[in-house]
Amino acid sequence: MFRRARRMLNRIARPNVPPMLRRANQFMANGDYANAESTFYELAGRAENKFPQHAPALYIQAGRAAILSNQTQKGIAHFRSGLTLLGTERRFARLEKIGNIILNELREHGLNNEADEIEQVIKNNLPTFTNQKENSATKKQVTLPTHCPSCGAIVNSNEVEWLDGVTAECDYCGSPIRAS
Numbered sequence: 001m002f003r004r005a006r007r008m009l010n011r012i013a014r015p016n017v018p019p020m021l022r023r024a025n026q027f028m029a030n031g032d033y034a035n036a037e038s039t040f041y042e043l044a045g046r047a048e049n050k051f052p053q054h055a056p057a058l059y060i061q062a063g064r065a066a067i068l069s070n071q072t073q074k075g076i077a078h079f080r081s082g083l084t085l086l087g088t089e090r091r092f093a094r095l096e097k098i099g100n101i102i103l104n105e106l107r108e109h110g111l112n113n114e115a116d117e118i119e120q121v122i123k124n125n126l127p128t129f130t131n132q133k134e135n136s137a138t139k140k141q142v143t144l145p146t147h148c149p150s151c152g153a154i155v156n157s158n159e160v161e162w163l164d165g166v167t168a169e170c171d172y173c174g175s176p177i178r179a180s
């Protein structure tokens with residue numbers, strides 16, 4: 001019984017990280033955005049069935065990789081998939097937050113028409129009133145490691161979901177990431 005409990009704890013603490021996810025993060029880190037795009041996109045498609053909570057972040061990362069490899073139309077399609085899924089999963093605070101980050105990134109790349117298109121996607125997927133309390137509750141002042149210790153994904157403390165005051169959850173593999 002104890003052994004089973006420990007095994008379950010291990011599974012919670014260290015979920016199986018698909019090697020493909022590590023590879024995708026590695027492509028991104030190396031600036032190989034074309035390969036990052038196709039790998040994140042494939043992971044996102046698989047996640048939709050098995051780990052729907054990770055699919056939005058994977059689509060969004062595929063979108064970033066597409067934009068960085070000058071595949072703008074693909075990028076917009078991936079962003080649209082990721083943001084729409086967040087809406088479907090009713091994760092509105094996150095949709096709003098990550099949506100605004102994407103808008104800034106697109107405008108930084110001079111992609112203003114595309115940003116307008118994505119802005120419309122965000123609006124269409126948000127309820128009329130967003131939960132402000134949820135927004136402020138996710139704002140944390142602790143420092144996270146720059147990369148997920150399990151899968152190597154880049155960790156942005158503005159984008160992650162928090163499990164408690166000092167622990168965030170990796171968007172890509174679900175591992176807990178502790179603030180130092």
Ligand SMILES: [Zn+2]
Nearest residue numbers: 148151170173
């Ligand atoms: Zn991870």
